[in-house]
Amino acid sequence: MFKIKTYNAISSKGLERFNPKTYEVGGAVADADAYVLRSQKLHGEPVPPSLLAVARAGAGVNNIPVGEYGQQGIVVFNTPGANANAVKELVLAGMLLTTRGILPGIEYARSLGTMTDSAEMHQLLEKEKSRFAGTELRGKTLGIVGLGAIGSMVADTALALGMKVLGFDPALSIDAAWRLSNAVQRMENLPSLLARSDFVSIHVPALESTRHMIDAAALSGIKPGAVLLNFARETIVDPAAILQSLDAGRLGRYVSDFPEPGLSTHDKCIAMPHIGASTEESEENCAVMAADQIMEFLENGNIVNSVNYPAVRMDRTPGATRLAIANENVAGVLGSVLSVLADAKLNVIDMINRSRDELAYNLIDLSSAPDETAIKAIGNVAHVIRVRVI
Numbered sequence: 001m002f003k004i005k006t007y008n009a010i011s012s013k014g015l016e017r018f019n020p021k022t023y024e025v026g027g028a029v030a031d032a033d034a035y036v037l038r039s040q041k042l043h044g045e046p047v048p049p050s051l052l053a054v055a056r057a058g059a060g061v062n063n064i065p066v067g068e069y070g071q072q073g074i075v076v077f078n079t080p081g082a083n084a085n086a087v088k089e090l091v092l093a094g095m096l097l098t099t100r101g102i103l104p105g106i107e108y109a110r111s112l113g114t115m116t117d118s119a120e121m122h123q124l125l126e127k128e129k130s131r132f133a134g135t136e137l138r139g140k141t142l143g144i145v146g147l148g149a150i151g152s153m154v155a156d157t158a159l160a161l162g163m164k165v166l167g168f169d170p171a172l173s174i175d176a177a178w179r180l181s182n183a184v185q186r187m188e189n190l191p192s193l194l195a196r197s198d199f200v201s202i203h204v205p206a207l208e209s210t211r212h213m214i215d216a217a218a219l220s221g222i223k224p225g226a227v228l229l230n231f232a233r234e235t236i237v238d239p240a241a242i243l244q245s246l247d248a249g250r251l252g253r254y255v256s257d258f259p260e261p262g263l264s265t266h267d268k269c270i271a272m273p274h275i276g277a278s279t280e281e282s283e284e285n286c287a288v289m290a291a292d293q294i295m296e297f298l299e300n301g302n303i304v305n306s307v308n309y310p311a312v313r314m315d316r317t318p319g320a321t322r323l324a325i326a327n328e329n330v331a332g333v334l335g336s337v338l339s340v341l342a343d344a345k346l347n348v349i350d351m352i353n354r355s356r357d358e359l360a361y362n363l364i365d366l367s368s369a370p371d372e373t374a375i376k377a378i379g380n381v382a383h384v385i386r387v388r389v390i
């Protein structure tokens with residue numbers, strides 16, 4: 001029986017993937033083999049020795065100590081792209097909320113709710129509606145910082161609306177580059193993008209390198225009156241600098257999925273309670289993907305979409321016993337493991353070894369099951385972090 005501890009609201013469509021005959025799943029599960037979570041912060045939390053994997057049903061993994069967990073042999077997964085469409089749609093809504101008098105217009109229409117005469121009401125609102133007039137997105141320039149799963153979708157939508165799209169992403173992956181429309185004009189640096197954009201939408205991960213990437217210096221070069229949209233993370237902007245730029249009349253509006261004290265109530269700020277990915281469809285996509293990845297890892301040792309271990313996949317050899325070994329990525333570990341197997345007269349049928357930065361991972365199919373002594377000997381090989389028999 002595998003044990004899965006869940007945190008946050010995980011869509012039942014995902015949790016239903018776990019067969020109740022072989023999986024115990026729930027928020028109160030103890031000694032879990034794996035966690036499935038959304039924004040639950042794991043930094044500083046005790047780690048049960050049983051924990052083998054964590055799946056973030058979503059994109060951002062800044063709530064998980066990814067590096068530390070890797071050193072302990074805990075594989076951390078996310079679900080790339082599974083909630084990108086939901087965020088894209090809210091970014092579009094964010095832009096429209098700043099260009100049209102939608103929010104004050106709704107408020108005004110509500111304020112007329114006590115009137116009883118329909119003709120009088122229509123006469124009044126026709127007289128007043130010019131206060132809520134706006135501008136169009138077509139023909140405006142959108143600068144996108146981070147052109148991954150969300151950034152590329154936002155780009156497609158903006159292009160379809162007749163906007164000009166600029167993009168900045170110095171770390172763009174080859175897969176992401178394939179997804180990106182060639183109508184997106186590539187910027188060599190952030191200041192060039194900020195100076196030319198009427199709207200700037202940020203879609204980078206929360207990393208040390210992206211912390212406060214929108215600070216006072218960046219804002220001093222932003223196009224006067226520009227709208228900044230932050231559906232990425234609170235750490236990416238310096239809130240004091242945003243406030244100062246709004247008050248100084250340089251930054252036109254700030255739309256954020258991450259309200260900050262002192263900023264979210266500002267007249268020129270539209271803040272939402274981190275609902276970028278909160279759609280039925282996204283929650284299902286993320287939960288299904290997270291559940292499938294965890295099952296594939298627990299049952300077969302295969303790793304898909306990890307953020308700390310390499311992608312490793314090997315079909316099961318019928319009748320074989322599988323060893324899954326996580327180790328530090330130093331020379332000689334695999335050789336020492338194979339010597340232990342040879343000494344124990346265990347025949348290797350198939351194997352795969354992959355590394356990623358300081359970590360490596362191996363799947364080894366054996367024609368017969370190793371005994372406790374052999375497993376212990378492998379666990380004692382220098383730099384081996386974790387051994388599992390599957």
Ligand SMILES: NC(=O)C1=CN([C@@H]2O[C@H](COP(=O)(O)OP(=O)(O)OC[C@H]3O[C@@H](n4cnc5c(N)ncnc54)[C@H](O)[C@@H]3O)[C@@H](O)[C@H]2O)C=CC1
Nearest residue numbers: 059060146148149150169171172203204205231232276277
């Ligand atoms: N508001 C919400 O509910 C949600 C927020 N997010 C946030 O959005 C972020 C992006 O999500 P995805 O697009 O799915 O991730 P992704 O990994 O597909 O794309 C991120 C892109 O940012 C680029 N990047 C990294 N550092 C950069 C830098 N310094 N300058 C410019 N580009 C840089 C990467 O090369 C990559 O192409 C997540 O990490 C998460 O923090 C994601 C989903 C929902």
Ligand SMILES: O=C(O)CCC(=O)C(=O)O
Nearest residue numbers: 038039058059060277278
């Ligand atoms: O699970 C959520 O609602 C948050 C989604 C998110 O921020 C992410 O996927 O990075």
